[in-house]
Structure formats: structure tokens, C-alpha cells
Amino acid sequence: MKNTALxxxxxxxxxxxVPFAGYNxxxxxxxxxxxxxxxxxxxxxxDVSHMGEFLVSGEDAINLLQWVCSNDISKxxxxxxxxxxxxxxxxxxxxxxxxxxxxxxxxxxxxNASNIDKDWAWxxxxxxxxxxxxxLRNISEGHSLLAIQGPKAIEAMQxxxxxxxxxxxxxxxxxxxxxxxxxxxxxxxxxxxxxxFEIYCKNEEAxxxxxxxxxxxxxxxxxxxxxxxxxxxxxEMGYCLxxxxxxxxxxxxxxxxxxxxxxxxxxxxxxxxKYQKETGLLQKLVGFELNERGIPRQGYDIVDDEGNRIGRVxxxxxxxxxxxxxxxxxxxxxxxxxxxxxxxxxxxxxxxxTVVKTPFYKK
Amino acid sequence: MSIPAELKYTKDHEWVRLEGDVATVGITAxxxxxxxxxxxxxxxxxxETLEKDEVFGTVEAVKTVSDLFLPLSGEIIAFxxxxxxxxxxxxxxxxxxxxxxxxxxxxxSEIEELLDAAAYGELIGA
Numbered sequence: 001m002k003n004t005a006l007x008x009x010x011x012x013x014x015x016x017x018v019p020f021a022g023y024n025x026x027x028x029x030x031x032x033x034x035x036x037x038x039x040x041x042x043x044x045x046x047d048v049s050h051m052g053e054f055l056v057s058g059e060d061a062i063n064l065l066q067w068v069c070s071n072d073i074s075k076x077x078x079x080x081x082x083x084x085x086x087x088x089x090x091x092x093x094x095x096x097x098x099x100x101x102x103x104x105x106x107x108x109x110x111x112n113a114s115n116i117d118k119d120w121a122w123x124x125x126x127x128x129x130x131x132x133x134x135x136l137r138n139i140s141e142g143h144s145l146l147a148i149q150g151p152k153a154i155e156a157m158q159x160x161x162x163x164x165x166x167x168x169x170x171x172x173x174x175x176x177x178x179x180x181x182x183x184x185x186x187x188x189x190x191x192x193x194x195x196x197f198e199i200y201c202k203n204e205e206a207x208x209x210x211x212x213x214x215x216x217x218x219x220x221x222x223x224x225x226x227x228x229x230x231x232x233x234x235x236e237m238g239y240c241l242x243x244x245x246x247x248x249x250x251x252x253x254x255x256x257x258x259x260x261x262x263x264x265x266x267x268x269x270x271x272x273x274k275y276q277k278e279t280g281l282l283q284k285l286v287g288f289e290l291n292e293r294g295i296p297r298q299g300y301d302i303v304d305d306e307g308n309r310i311g312r313v314x315x316x317x318x319x320x321x322x323x324x325x326x327x328x329x330x331x332x333x334x335x336x337x338x339x340x341x342x343x344x345x346x347x348x349x350x351x352x353x354t355v356v357k358t359p360f361y362k363k
Numbered sequence: 364m365s366i367p368a369e370l371k372y373t374k375d376h377e378w379v380r381l382e383g384d385v386a387t388v389g390i391t392a393x394x395x396x397x398x399x400x401x402x403x404x405x406x407x408x409x410x411e412t413l414e415k416d417e418v419f420g421t422v423e424a425v426k427t428v429s430d431l432f433l434p435l436s437g438e439i440i441a442f443x444x445x446x447x448x449x450x451x452x453x454x455x456x457x458x459x460x461x462x463x464x465x466x467x468x469x470x471x472s473e474i475e476e477l478l479d480a481a482a483y484g485e486l487i488g489a
Contacts, residue, residue, distance in 0.1 A: 027426075031399060032426070033451075293402055294405075295402065320425075
């Protein structure tokens with residue numbers, strides 16, 4: 001199992017460690033509910049260095065990325081970032097990712113840890129297939145990523161840099177000195193819905209970054225946050241998690257990723273997806289809330305009032321900030337409209353639930 | 364790790380307090396620590412008579428669901444209803460206010476099969 005550059009620090013802090021995507025990762029420190037609350041009301045720091053990073057450079061970089069990504073890469077300005085999807089050639093999703101435009105001809109792809117090898121092989125194979133000549137580098141092993149998230153993140157981190165953090169727009173970034181390090185990527189992105197930054201640095205810089213972030217945040221009661229709270233935070237926002245809500249078999253359109261699927265260009269499987277869009281979807285990923293007490297879990301059946309199976313839960317939890325059972329799941333298209341009545345089969349019980357618009361958590 | 368000497372234990376990380384023919388049952392400090400923040404305790408077997416090792420309820424943490432197994436055969440004569448509104452009590456006071464059910468024991472000979480504190484401590488490596 002791999003360690004991040006900070007694993008020894010998490011262990012020294014007494015974190016509960018779990019294997020995740022081949023890495024030894026902190027799942028919680030003081031407890032998931034307290035950590036969740038810290039991010040919703042204050043500021044917390046996550047080590048998410050397990051995430052993968054690829055550099056794509058050269059004149060063909062945009063051509064390769066336009067082909068493998070579903071979103072329109074030409075819309076990304078230098079200093080901008082874009083949520084994206086890698087469709088596969090059988091109707092599913094290779095991965096979801098963020099694409100950063102670092103320079104005129106250079107992009108960074110940030111991919112899920114569990115998919116690094118698969119994505120790398122896929123993008124290289126597509127480059128060969130299409131005869132593109134972009135330069136590809138997998139820099140995952142040498143780079144770390146800290147997410148500093150919460151409504152107090154800007155204020156708590158401002159002393160670490162001359163960049164006006166409040167001026168970095170959502171889904172843009174600055175490359176600048178931070179925490180005594182020469183150049184890091186300060187990105188106004190995140191997976192919590194509570195605002196803040198993600199900071200990319202080299203592994204040898206990670207420990208200094210972690211320490212300075214905790215020092216600067218001390219007056220704001222910054223706390224380290226584990227993967228368990230990362231999951232409850234993202235689920236309250238209705239964000240997809242690869243492996244749960246989307247995978248090699250789920251359609252980007254059925255997963256609700258139509259907003260990052262742009263048919264103004266050709267990309268892997270785009271003709272089929274366009275046809276799917278025109279002929280209508282059979283099922284859709286929806287958010288739902290339980291009307292009674294209970295907690296939906298991945299894999300539970302979604303049933304109609306007669307008990308017929310109409311879908312499946314892909315993510316579920318007790319939402320700490322919304323204080324009810326919430327989840328994401330695929331349902332037959334007839335039940336996908338907001339306010340539809342569905343039921344979740346929880347062990348021997350059938351609990352009524354309502355399809356709702358996400359996010360579940362609203363500031 | 365707290366393992367009160369006066370209680371009996373099971374390999375499923377439950378504790379049993381014996382008072383006459385009534386057994387109070389909960390989960391151990393070790394179990395609540397492993398589960399993390401407990402958000403729901405569901406017991407729908409009140410007034411039912413169950414065999415030893417049958418599932419009498421479930422405990423849900425944020426990330427996991429675990430079945431609760433009855434340590435001794437008997438009738439479930441009480442459920443700690445305070446847990447419906449405050450399931451986190453299982454985390455904060457697992458051997459006290461975090462108790463789950465009371466069982467009227469039907470087969471006293473089963474008591475001998477429970478672990479004592481020393482044996483349970485060995486099981487969890489305490």
C-alpha cells in the first residue's frame with residue numbers, strides 16, 4: 001500500500017487510517033460528524049494527495065483533450081479549470097476529472113486515485129488511435145494535494161500569500177508563492193460545497209505546506225478532516241463519486257452530466273450519446289430524501305408503491321447538516337421528476353422517499 | 364479501552380449486565396470506537412422472544428450498518444427509547460446510558476458461554 005507524503009503526520013495525530021484506492025488514508029480524526037461541522041461552519045484541511053495528476057502539453061494537447069473529454073476544452077482560459085468527464089466507447093464513464101489550463105498549450109488533468117492507471121492507459125490508447133502527438137506525463141507520484149475548505153478558508157489562509165485569495169473566482173487558479181513555497185497551484189475548487197481552495201505542490205513541499213496551513217489556521221480553529229467527512233460533505237451537495245454514482249457502465253447523460261457533455265464537437269462515443277439524448281433516457285440519477293427515519297445505503301433497491309424494483313441507491317448517508325437520510329440513485333425515467341414518490345427498501349422495511357433537487361444542503 | 368470487570372461479553376462486541384433473570388445488552392467501547400459516530404439504533408423486536416445469536420436490531424454509523432445479535436435467548440422486554448433521539452449516547456456512554464435492550468433470559472445455561480472481561484480483552488488485543 002502507498003503512503004502520501006503526510007501519512008506519518010496523520011498517524012501521529014491519531015487518525016483512523018484505512019486503505020483507499022491503494023493508499024493508506026485518514027478516514028477520520030475526531031469523528032466524522034464533528035469534522036463535517038468544522039467544514040460547514042469554519043475551516044478544515046484534507047490531505048487528498050492520492051488524487052492523480054497528468055500533464056498534457058504541446059500543439060495537439062487541445063485536440064487530444066477535445067477527443068477524450070465530453071466538455072468543451074476550448075472554453076477554458078489560461079488560469080481556468082473545468083469539470084469534465086471521460087466517456088468510454090461502450091456508453092459508460094472512464095472517469096470524472098478536473099481539467100486545468102496551465103499555459104497556452106499545457107493542461108493538467110486531475111483524476112480519481114482509483115482510476116489513475118486506467119485513465120493513463122485509456123488516454124494514451126486514444127492518442128495512438130487518433131494519431132495525436134501531445135506530450136503526456138503522469139506526475140501523480142510526485143505531487144501532493146491539500147484541500148482547505150470551509151467558509152473561513154479565505155480569511156484563514158490569507159496570511160500565507162500575497163495573492164488576494166478572495167479575488168480568485170470559483171473554478172480558477174493562481175500559480176504563486178504560498179506558505180513560504182516558491183510556486184504552488186492555488187485553485188478555487190473543492191468537493192464540499194463550503195468554499196475554499198485546493199493546493200497542489202510537490203511531495204517534498206507537502207509537509208511544510210501542511211504545517212503552515214495549520215499554523216495560519218490556528219486562530220480560526222482549523223482542523224484536519226478525513227475521507228469520511230469528505231464523503232458526507234460531497235453527498236449533501238449531490239456531487240457524484242466515481243465508483244458509487246458513476247462507473248464504466250453508467251451513461252454520462254443518465255448520470256446528470258449533460259451539462260458537461262457538449263455536442264458542439266466530436267468526442268469518444270459522442271454520436272451514440274447524441275442519439276441517446278435525442279431518443280430519451282431510460283433512467284436517471286436523482287437525489288432523494290427519506291420521508292421517515294432511516295439511512296439509505298449503496299446497493300439498496302428503490303421500489304414503487306407496489307414493491308416493484310424501479311432503481312437502485314448508489315450513495316446514501318445520514319446527512320449531518322440536513323439531519324435526515326439522503327441519497328443518490330438511478331430510477332426509471334418515470335420517477336425522475338422532482339417531487340416523485342419513491343420508496344427505499346431498507347432491510348425488511350420499505351421507507352417512503354421523495355425525489356428532490358440537489359444540493360440537499362443549502363447555505 | 365474500557366472493559367468493565369462486572370460485565371459479560373460476546374465475540375460480536377456486545378456486553379451483558381446480569382441482574383436476576385434479566386440481562387441488559389449494549390455494545391462495547393471498542394465496538395463504538397470502530398463504528399464511529401452512531402446515527403441510528405433500530406430495534407423492532409420489542410416483546411418478541413428470540414433465540415441466542417438472532418438479530419434483534421441494527422446500529423448504523425455514518426459509514427456502516429451492523430446487525431445486533433442477541434447474546435442470550437429470551438424475550439426483549441425493554442428498548443432504550445432515548446437512543447431514538449440521541450443515538451450518539453452509544454458513543455459517549457456505551458456501558459451506561461447507551462444500553463440497548465433488556466432481555467428476560469429463558470435459557471440461563473447460555474450464560475456460561477459468554478466471555479468474561481479478561482477473555483474479551485484478549486479478543487480485542489487490549
